[in-house]
Amino acid sequence: MTASIIDGKVIAERVREQVRQAVARMQEDYGYTPGLATVLVGENPASTTYVRSKRKTCEELGIRSVGSELPADATQQQVEHLVAALNADPAVNGILVQLPLPKHLDEEAVLNSISLEKDVDGFHPVNIGRLAMKGRDPLFIPCTPYGCIVLLEESGIPIRGAEAVIVGRSNIVGLPVAMLLQKRDATVTICHSRTRDLAEHVRRADIVIAAIGQTEMITGDMIKPGAAVIDVGINQKPDPTAKRGYRLVGDVDFESVKEVAGAITPVPGGVGPMTIAMLMKNTLRAAEIALAKRDR
Amino acid sequence: MTASIIDGKVIAERVREQVRQAVARMQEDYGYTPGLATVLVGENPASTTYVRSKRKTCEELGIRSVGSELPADATQQQVEHLVAALNADPAVNGILVQLPLPKHLDEEAVLNSISLEKDVDGFHPVNIGRLAMKGRDPLFIPCTPYGCIVLLEESGIPIRGAEAVIVGRSNIVGLPVAMLLQKRDATVTICHSRTRDLAEHVRRADIVIAAIGQTEMITGDMIKPGAAVIDVGINQKPDPTAKRGYRLVGDVDFESVKEVAGAITPVPGGVGPMTIAMLMKNTLRAAEIALAKRDR
Numbered sequence: 001m002t003a004s005i006i007d008g009k010v011i012a013e014r015v016r017e018q019v020r021q022a023v024a025r026m027q028e029d030y031g032y033t034p035g036l037a038t039v040l041v042g043e044n045p046a047s048t049t050y051v052r053s054k055r056k057t058c059e060e061l062g063i064r065s066v067g068s069e070l071p072a073d074a075t076q077q078q079v080e081h082l083v084a085a086l087n088a089d090p091a092v093n094g095i096l097v098q099l100p101l102p103k104h105l106d107e108e109a110v111l112n113s114i115s116l117e118k119d120v121d122g123f124h125p126v127n128i129g130r131l132a133m134k135g136r137d138p139l140f141i142p143c144t145p146y147g148c149i150v151l152l153e154e155s156g157i158p159i160r161g162a163e164a165v166i167v168g169r170s171n172i173v174g175l176p177v178a179m180l181l182q183k184r185d186a187t188v189t190i191c192h193s194r195t196r197d198l199a200e201h202v203r204r205a206d207i208v209i210a211a212i213g214q215t216e217m218i219t220g221d222m223i224k225p226g227a228a229v230i231d232v233g234i235n236q237k238p239d240p241t242a243k244r245g246y247r248l249v250g251d252v253d254f255e256s257v258k259e260v261a262g263a264i265t266p267v268p269g270g271v272g273p274m275t276i277a278m279l280m281k282n283t284l285r286a287a288e289i290a291l292a293k294r295d296r
Numbered sequence: 297m298t299a300s301i302i303d304g305k306v307i308a309e310r311v312r313e314q315v316r317q318a319v320a321r322m323q324e325d326y327g328y329t330p331g332l333a334t335v336l337v338g339e340n341p342a343s344t345t346y347v348r349s350k351r352k353t354c355e356e357l358g359i360r361s362v363g364s365e366l367p368a369d370a371t372q373q374q375v376e377h378l379v380a381a382l383n384a385d386p387a388v389n390g391i392l393v394q395l396p397l398p399k400h401l402d403e404e405a406v407l408n409s410i411s412l413e414k415d416v417d418g419f420h421p422v423n424i425g426r427l428a429m430k431g432r433d434p435l436f437i438p439c440t441p442y443g444c445i446v447l448l449e450e451s452g453i454p455i456r457g458a459e460a461v462i463v464g465r466s467n468i469v470g471l472p473v474a475m476l477l478q479k480r481d482a483t484v485t486i487c488h489s490r491t492r493d494l495a496e497h498v499r500r501a502d503i504v505i506a507a508i509g510q511t512e513m514i515t516g517d518m519i520k521p522g523a524a525v526i527d528v529g530i531n532q533k534p535d536p537t538a539k540r541g542y543r544l545v546g547d548v549d550f551e552s553v554k555e556v557a558g559a560i561t562p563v564p565g566g567v568g569p570m571t572i573a574m575l576m577k578n579t580l581r582a583a584e585i586a587l588a589k590r591d592r
Binding site: 124125126127128130132134135136161163170182185187189190194195196201 | 427428432465471497
């Protein structure tokens with residue numbers, strides 16, 4: 001058996017197209033254009049690339065993009081002052097502070113300073129608290145975990161009652177995706193570096209989310225036949241035949257796992273494209289909230 | 297083999313004694329007395345009993361107890377107004393709003409209105425968000441989950457690397473205790489009513505937390521030999537020989553489980569006494585925070 005490929009590029013384009021149409025309608029019906037502010041502190045190359053493609057996607061979808069850059073030695077006060085100005089700006093619906101921030105800054109305090117209704121990244125502690133709790137919903141779901149759920153749903157993979165094993169417990173992916181699956185009635189186990197028998201856990205799973213940042217560590221012998229495998233990892237693997245001397249691979253050994261799994265995301269082209277698509281969807285939602293407030 | 301009994305009464309008394317001594321020292325050194333405000337809305341008999349014993353324990357430990365009662369038909373505004381007054385009162389270090397609130401009230405909004413530094417129940421969404429996230433700590437840990445952790449620690453049961461299975465996913469016990477165990481490096485699985493093979497999961501566990509509210513549903517055949525079993529349930533079981541016609545039992549079938557487990561909490565006398573003890577500890581902590589602020 002060979003797994004069906006969950007095509008993140010196709011599903012992300014579907015999400016973007018929905019957003020594009022909704023933005024056009026909002027413009028037509030209300031003369032209102034959603035706006036996303038991106039804040040980049042310092043010149044981390046990966047962060048710069050991410051922010052650039054977020055801004056580009058905004059333009060493609062008709063969302064106004066407001067870019068702010070601060071130097072790597074910006075003070076806590078400067079960053080929070082900028083966030084406060086963006087909080088107050090009615091043309092800004094969503095605020096994305098690109099992480100990681102330089103080490104000397106207090107990340108939690110910065111995230112806390114973002115207005116809840118503009119927290120399109122979903123990392124405000126109140127949002128995470130709501131995400132964790134039964135009967136409560138966050139205003140915004142963090143983008144990458146949200147993308148994982150949409151990939152499963154769009155592929156018709158049942159979540160309710162499924163055994164889900166999350167490998168990795170980061171604040172950005174592992175923990176929130178665990179909470180999202182739990183809320184959708186999966187039975188969730190969170191594995192991490194202290195887990196005794198990782199393979200044994202993964203072998204039970206109907207749904208595997210790999211988000212541990214270890215090159216191809218999840219192998220075919222660890223997978224239950226027919227399982228759905230979502231690979232969040234992006235790792236550089238040395239490859240002399242590649243132009244840059246490496247190629248991008250996931251936390252999952254694609255070749256061996258695809259022979260056993262029922263469905264699998266490739267790297268690249270799986271979870272990757274979803275993150276920005278969900279950010280656009282969250283920005284649209286923030287604009288809808290602002291618009292509803294304006295017209296009240 | 298018969299399990300050793302984890303005596304919640306003894307461990308809770310140890311916690312209370314620490315608090316009593318610290319309160320006396322605070323009084324002596326700073327002339328400062330911690331204060332706990334309890335808010336009771338309506339006349340739910342169980343809530344009335346709980347609040348009464350919280351107030352009584354305060355007195356025993358030298359903590360000032362400030363009681364407020366509102367009628368069952370109190371408005372949202374009345375409750376929030378009372379909380380605001382307690383937030384502003386420097387003699388009040390901790391505010392406990394007894395749950396559940398009458399159905400017409402917005403519980404989340406009430407909990408949100410409690411000042412973070414007085415949230416001794418630990419149910420403010422920001423506290424829960426911090427509890428869920430790596431690298432962050434809540435100001436206060438919710439009392440019953442905190443009590444479960446102390447019972448394990450005081451009994452010398454290793455948590456790091458252990459397989460922990462939580463049965464039940466309430467906001468008050470199941471979810472926060474899962475997060476606490478996860479942060480202490482257990483591999484955690486959260487089971488619930490949609491879990492397919494509950495017995496299979498429980499059988500893997502080195503630590504079982506039963507918090508599902510089902511009379512004696514965890515039985516000896518589901519337990520791994522030597523496991524530690526913490527029973528959070530309090531259920532009424534019909535018993536014609538008892539004065540009231542019933543006796544209190546847990547979610548765990550004590551008789552069969554104690555033959556297999558390594559350690560087990562009884563009901564009553566296990567988790568029950570811990571909840572109030574941890575509330576007292578949280579109130580002491582709130583007073584320490586207030587005192588540090590005053591002296592700054």
